[in-house]
Amino acid sequence: MADAKPTAARKGTATAYRPADVSPQRRVQRRRSLRAWSVRHARGLEWLYGRFASVFLALHPLWKAVGYARAEKPVRVVERQVKGLLFDCRMCGQCILSSTGMSCPMNCPKQLRNGPCGGVRANGHCEVEPDMPCVWVKAWEGAQRMKGGEAILAVQKPVDQSLRETSAWLRVTAQAATEREKARAGEQAGEQA
Numbered sequence: 001m002a003d004a005k006p007t008a009a010r011k012g013t014a015t016a017y018r019p020a021d022v023s024p025q026r027r028v029q030r031r032r033s034l035r036a037w038s039v040r041h042a043r044g045l046e047w048l049y050g051r052f053a054s055v056f057l058a059l060h061p062l063w064k065a066v067g068y069a070r071a072e073k074p075v076r077v078v079e080r081q082v083k084g085l086l087f088d089c090r091m092c093g094q095c096i097l098s099s100t101g102m103s104c105p106m107n108c109p110k111q112l113r114n115g116p117c118g119g120v121r122a123n124g125h126c127e128v129e130p131d132m133p134c135v136w137v138k139a140w141e142g143a144q145r146m147k148g149g150e151a152i153l154a155v156q157k158p159v160d161q162s163l164r165e166t167s168a169w170l171r172v173t174a175q176a177a178t179e180r181e182k183a184r185a186g187e188q189a190g191e192q193a
């Protein structure tokens with residue numbers, strides 16, 4: 001018969017520390033709460049991202065001097081932390097939060113980039129994870145709060161898996177810098193003509 005007496009090993013060392021909210025379910029709930037917060041504040045986050053993108057673009061000479069490839073790692077670490085906290089970001093590398101009401105579509109169990117699917121429940125929850133609000137229902141709600149909310153109507157391209165785990169911030173910045181340089185070159189050519 002097994003010894004019913006608690007051993008020191010079983011009891012462990014008694015301390016005043018009591019862990020709180022460490023259950024996986026609790027963590028999931030907390031992540032979903034933060035996602036919901038981001039959708040509720042989609043307008044403010046849209047504004048904030050606009051300012052942030054401008055600063056990142058202004059830093060283009062720095063990224064260029066350092067090398068975009070070399071800047072990738074530290075920027076990616078920060079991006080993962082910030083967007084992971086606010087949006088439960090999965091680092092797809094092709095961020096479309098501005099078009100999805102600040103609700104990340106990669107949290108859809110089907111990872112639909114153009115949603116929702118036909119399985120949304122009557123209460124607006126996901127058919128795969130019944131306790132989770134559909135990310136596309138949330139995307140629509142967030143988009144209604146945003147200035148550029150009509151962007152949700154644009155058809156999104158499929159995810160390019162080769163861009164996973166890369167920084168969307170740097171990619172968008174490099175693209176914007178290229179477009180800006182092209183526009184300037186066009187203006188100069190127009191003036192000379």
Ligand code: SF4
Binds near residue numbers: 089105
């Ligand atoms: S769309 Fe991609 S980059 Fe943007 S939050 Fe979702 S997983 Fe992250």
